[in-house]
Amino acid sequence: MFKNKEVDEDVRKGQAAYTKALLFIYDLLVLKISNTYIWKCPTKNLIKLYDDNLTNNHLDVGVGTGYYLKHCDFPKDTRLVLMDLNKNSLNVASENAKELKPATFIHNILEPIPFQINPFDSISINYLLHCLPGTISDKSIVFDHLLPLLNNNGVIFGSTILQGDIPRTRKAQKLMDFYNSKGIFSNTKDTYEDLEKNLKKRFASYEMKVIGCVCLFKGIKNNL
Numbered sequence: 001m002f003k004n005k006e007v008d009e010d011v012r013k014g015q016a017a018y019t020k021a022l023l024f025i026y027d028l029l030v031l032k033i034s035n036t037y038i039w040k041c042p043t044k045n046l047i048k049l050y051d052d053n054l055t056n057n058h059l060d061v062g063v064g065t066g067y068y069l070k071h072c073d074f075p076k077d078t079r080l081v082l083m084d085l086n087k088n089s090l091n092v093a094s095e096n097a098k099e100l101k102p103a104t105f106i107h108n109i110l111e112p113i114p115f116q117i118n119p120f121d122s123i124s125i126n127y128l129l130h131c132l133p134g135t136i137s138d139k140s141i142v143f144d145h146l147l148p149l150l151n152n153n154g155v156i157f158g159s160t161i162l163q164g165d166i167p168r169t170r171k172a173q174k175l176m177d178f179y180n181s182k183g184i185f186s187n188t189k190d191t192y193e194d195l196e197k198n199l200k201k202r203f204a205s206y207e208m209k210v211i212g213c214v215c216l217f218k219g220i221k222n223n224l
Ligand SMILES: C[S@@+](CC[C@H](N)C(=O)[O-])C[C@H]1O[C@@H](n2cnc3c(N)ncnc32)[C@H](O)[C@@H]1O
Pocket: 011, 014, 015, 016, 018, 061, 062, 063, 064, 065, 066, 067, 083, 084, 085, 086, 089, 107, 108, 109, 110, 125, 126, 127, 128, 131, 132
């Protein structure tokens, strides 16, 4: 495991919730209950996003429990690398993906990546952006840090819970407000339009799809 330097308070809060205890109930609480009944984006949609975009040379950033890594169809002989600021998440996710013998990096993705890593053909950042402080334009620095690690024609994909004009129930708004008040989410200013602007700016082509209040997205790198 590789480590890097200290982080500021807002960034710390965005990952501090992922204790061993929370990770123990995360799949039930978030992936079963919240995704289905609150965010209205059942987890099967996100499994499909992974299955449609994974390659055998993959980096997952913001790993949580590694649920998707366990439930997706990785090609044979996959090289899998996991990156997260939180050691608990990395431990649980690497255990869940242990068949693929993942390498792990402790890193705040809002900072440039200081490690030497061979590039990837696919990178996932699922439910990461809504945990990061700032506006979507601020957090899109994540794409700038990851693009140098992506091979030409490679894909960065993921999903994030948005606000703005995205339709959401009162329950969803209440839960988002609560998570934002605790610093677990920082998505009060996250809009579809801002995400689109930032994907358009950086990728040769991009796709976005809204299910419930979750935006699924992908961007393809093309240097030609
Ligand atoms: C909501 S969980 C998402 C887990 C998983 N990808 C999923 O979709 O279920 C967010 C993950 O991002 C990590 N994280 C939060 N802020 C981060 C940062 N600044 N740099 C790297 N990882 C971060 C947290 O530790 C946590 O593992």
